[in-house]
Amino acid sequence: MRDMTLGQYYPADSFTHKLDPRVKLLLVIAFIVMVFLVKNLIAYSAIILCVVIGTLVSRIPLIKVLKSIKGIIFLVLFTAVLNLIFHKGETVLWSWWRITISVEGIFFSLKMALRLILLVAGTTLLTYTTTPTGLTDGMESLMYPLKLIKVPTHDIAVIMSIALRFIPILSEEVDKIMMAQKARGASFDTGGIVKRAKALLPVLIPLFVSAFRRADELALALDARCYNATPNRTRYQVMKLSYRDVIAVLGTAVFLVSVIALNMNFWGAYVPPENLWWLFS
Amino acid sequence: MNDIYSPERGAGAHEIIKVENVSYDYVSGEQVSRGVRGVSLTVRKGEFVVLLGHNGSGKSTLAKLLNGFIVPAEGKVTVEGIDTRDDKRIYELRAKVGMVFQNADNQMVASVIENDIAFGPENLGVPRDEIEKRISWALDAVNMSEHRRRSPNKLSGGQKQRIAIAAILAMYPDVLILDESTAMLDPKGRGEIMETISRLNKEKGLTVILITHYMDEAIAADRIFVMNEGRIIKEGKPREVFSDTEKIAEAKLELPVASRISAELRRAGLDIPFALTDEELAEGLCRLK
């Protein structure tokens, strides 16, 4: 837990770090849409390339991004196995009872796994390169249209900001409580699922008690700082677009178009050789 | 940086906070627990006042009555003439009486220090350029300017608490209340906070009310109020209060080592003055020769 830097801001002085958070948010949304739209493996490789370039431009060690994927590896494997054995395909390789393994199934589960991994890698890149404050300010700004229909966008932004601030504090707290209970002989990594879940109570209860105690004091602190004193709240942080943002948007747009092109095999005229069909399926 | 606080202070200064015969009990379900009973006090502009008491003596309840977090069941609290019961002026009141709490971690709302300090002024609708100025001023006042764009997470306890103080200072309060803000700190952190608030009080003329159970933090106070079981049992200048060893014992407090030793030596017949600090004790014994 203590080494958990997963998804936390990774300080560096890079092109991506300096981008306007709003732009980064929009780019990530475009990225997610792209990941869901593409179908063939060639297009997937283009997206992988996109993530790798993004990581290099952000001056983040590739290993950090790979580590973020480690966190969801169980989920990835689980869904991959399910897809593999339940996907109905024509070229059946092996079958037993309701389980069939087909060539199409193999490709399908591979693509689904890639999709999950790319989603995490892409969003991690956002949180690695954007400060929590940047993220919340960006979101509040992008939610502006909602404000017009009386959605309390500012309250939402303050809540997000507080949540982001307390994540490291509470994760450190979990770490401490776990250590304290381990010192009293508790064990969290033995036994079956039920036993393990039960073993977490001595951690979860103190955590909740502490979270509520903190919330109490935080509520007073918000009052002490005149939260909601006036509807004419001012803003200290202002976001400005720069040439970098234009470059980033254009760069991503080029990628987007080429990925779509690869995905749809636009040129149509191109007929892949027989033995490469799987790249385009 | 031009200073916002007037040098008005001392006996002639006007009374900024008035507490008149105030009582307050905590009621949860059928349980009633004592908060404060029949407390009266006044604080003058520019004063450094300490509320001393053990945990559960009612000192924090009294603090929360001062900025309207709770309102008295009996009696009246006014700040610059504003009654804390006046709902319409509650934010005006809270901007005047800034409060810092025990755990600095629970008082910060943003992950970058300057954004956290901006929060109060933003809520008050202070224009952007002015906020910029206030952040610089407040961070300078607590000697934390170089941390402006950093995260509070990596700071020491004393540094975090100084940021919490800066966040209140940025609202330009008339009074700064520290509600056990030193209780969780190590001696070094406590030293940092004491140095910070006494400088703010002396140089900027900020009125400070410190709530604590550490007697050594009260040595530099203009006035001390000792609380026990919800009442003020002793009031006066540090020397008067410390030398009343009976009342100190009644309040379940502990005299600083130098005071305790000088009191014992006096009781044993040695003719030395009552000492507040280590230096005073050494000086007193030295003169004896």
Added chain:
Amino acid sequence: MQIKVEDLSYVYSPKTPFEKVALDGVSFTVNEGDTIGIIGSTGSGKSTLCQHFNALIRISHGKIYVGDKDLTARKLDLLALRKEIGMLFQFPEYQLFDDTVAKDVEFGPKNFGYGKEEAARLAEEALVMVGMNYAEVKNKSPFELSGGEKRRAAIAGVIASKPSVLVLDEPTAGLDPIGKREILELVNDLKKSFLKTVIMISHNMDEIAANCNRVIVLHNGKLLYDTTPEQLFSDPEAIAATDLGYPHSVHIKRLLAERGIELDTPALDADSLLAALKRRYSL
């Protein structure tokens, strides 16, 4: 039982921008019967060091032997180790979780393999030992207790299985004077009972000087001094190097010495200073 630390090093988040060297080649020995104070400024590595003793942090470089147990051994009986070495964390009241005080205190003994009745008996003993009225508190929720009582209940939870070594991380932090005194008295009482060795982290030099027979000074993860309080606090260089400060009684003694008044005591606590002054002035 001896605890031997040899060339212990530890790095948090290695090879990242968050990398932090917490311990750097620390070696020392804790003898049975010691009350050792571990001091040093925030971030000097005190907590990291202590969390190694009962293998809450596994050793990444160096060696620790607890008795004849090698803590780097692949097959280490963690439960036996943690029963032997109790550990009280900072603000231990935040680890209370069960619906009654008695059950919460029984948590440790049960984990360490005691039967239901035995655990209940140990819990009662521990609660009595920390000065609580067992009949009154046993069925209370731990969250209903006052601050000082919570701390004592938490201590009961750690000492219930009668460890022979107790590691305390800032045991008096956040308490008022009475609460502080009670906790220190309790630790001294425990040492007269089953407890053989005490390892205490503290920022309060008065507490260290008055209660410890040895001190370990850490600075930026390195062991600077391994000595007695008397030696340490009579060495101005050592005090200046670590920005720890003197205990008040030692400080007063030093001020007196500067003024030509020498006392026949190291003045490690207020009482011995007072006694020495009374002797000097024949009171």
